[in-house]
C-alpha cells in the first residue's frame with residue numbers, strides 16, 4: 001500500500017483571467033474547485049493508474065469535508081485526523097502567466113499530532129510513505145523527521161517532496177525518492193539553476209547526500225532522473241498548457257505507479273513524465289487516458 005501524507009491539504013480555487021492586475025479589481029472568466037495538497041494529488045493520480053493508496057493528514061471544516069467526500073468518491077481510502085479549524089483554500093490564477101496564493105491553514109494541536117502518528121502504526125514492510133508539501137505553521141519543521149524516525153525500522157519506502165528546511169533533516173533516512181523542481185534544487189544550494197547542465201551538476205551533489213532516486217523537474221523543459229549511476233532526461237510532448245498545478249505531484253505518482261507495477265526504471269520515469277505533462281495539459285489533474293496517450297509520445301534519453 002502507498003500511504004500519502006498531506007499535513008496541510010487545500011481546496012485549490014482555479015481562476016482564469018485574461019490579464020491579472022495587481023492593486024485593481026480583477027474579474028475572472030472561469031472558476032474551478034479541486035481538492036489539493038501534494039499528498040492528496042499523488043493519491044488521486046495513483047488511483048487513476050490503478051494503484052491502491054491511503055490518504056493521511058489533517059482536515060477540518062466544510063472544506064475538509066469536501067476533500068474527504070471527493071476522495072472517497074474516487075475510491076481512495078482516507079484516514080484523516082479531523083481538526084477544529086478549516087482546511088485552507090489556495091488560489092491559483094491563470095492569466096498571462098500562473099500566480100499562486102497558498103494559504104496558511106488551520107492550527108494543529110499536539111493531540112492532533114499524536115492521533116496522526118498513531119495511524120502510522122498500520123504501515124508494514126513493503127509499503128511506501130509519501131511526505132509531500134508544506135506543514136502547518138503550528139507544527140515543528142522537524143515533524144517530517146519524527147515521522148521518518150517512527151517508521152525507520154519497518155522497511156517502508158520513504159518519498160519526500162518538500163522545501164529544503166523540511167527535506168534536509170530527512171535525507172539521513174535515505175529516502176527512496178525526492179522530487180525538487182529546478183527552483184527548489186537551486187534553493188537547496190543557494191544558487192539559481194537555469195540550464196539542464198547546472199541541474200545535472202547540482203542534482204549529483206544532492207544525490208551524494210544519500211537519496212536512492214532523484215527527479216529534478218524543470219516544468220516545460222522536462223525532467224532529469226538520477227538513479228544509481230544512470231542519468232536520464234525526459235522531454236515534454238506537444239500540448240497546450242491548461243494549468244501546471246499538480247504537475248509535480250503527478251510526476252511523483254507516475255514514478256511510484258511504474259515502480260509498483262514492476263516496470264523497468266526507464267519506463268517508470270517515462271510514466272512519471274507522462275503524468276506530469278498530462279496534468280499540465282488538463283483542467284485539474286490528468287486522467288488515465290491522457291497519461292497513457294502521452295506515454296506514447298514522451299522520449300527518455302540517456303545522459304550518463
Ligand SMILES: Nc1ncnc2c1ncn2[C@@H]1O[C@H](COP(=O)(O)OP(=O)(O)O)[C@@H](O)[C@H]1O
Pocket residue numbers: 180181182216217218219220221222223235236237241244245246247248249251273274275276277278280
Ligand atoms: N508547461 C508544461 N508543458 C509540458 N509539461 C509540463 C509543463 N509543466 C510541467 N510539465 C511536466 O510536469 C513535470 C513537473 O512539473 P514542474 O512544474 O517542474 O513541477 P512542480 O509542479 O513540482 O513545480 C515537468 O517535469 C514536466 O514533465
Ligand SMILES: O=P(O)(O)OC[C@H]1O[C@](O)(COP(=O)(O)O)[C@@H](O)[C@@H]1O
Pocket residue numbers: 008010012035036037038039041090102132133134135244245246247248249250
Ligand atoms: O503545501 P504547499 O507547499 O503549500 O503546496 C500546496 C499546493 O501544491 C499543490 O499540491 C500543487 O503542487 P505541485 O504543482 O507542486 O504539484 C496544490 O494542489 C496545492 O495548492
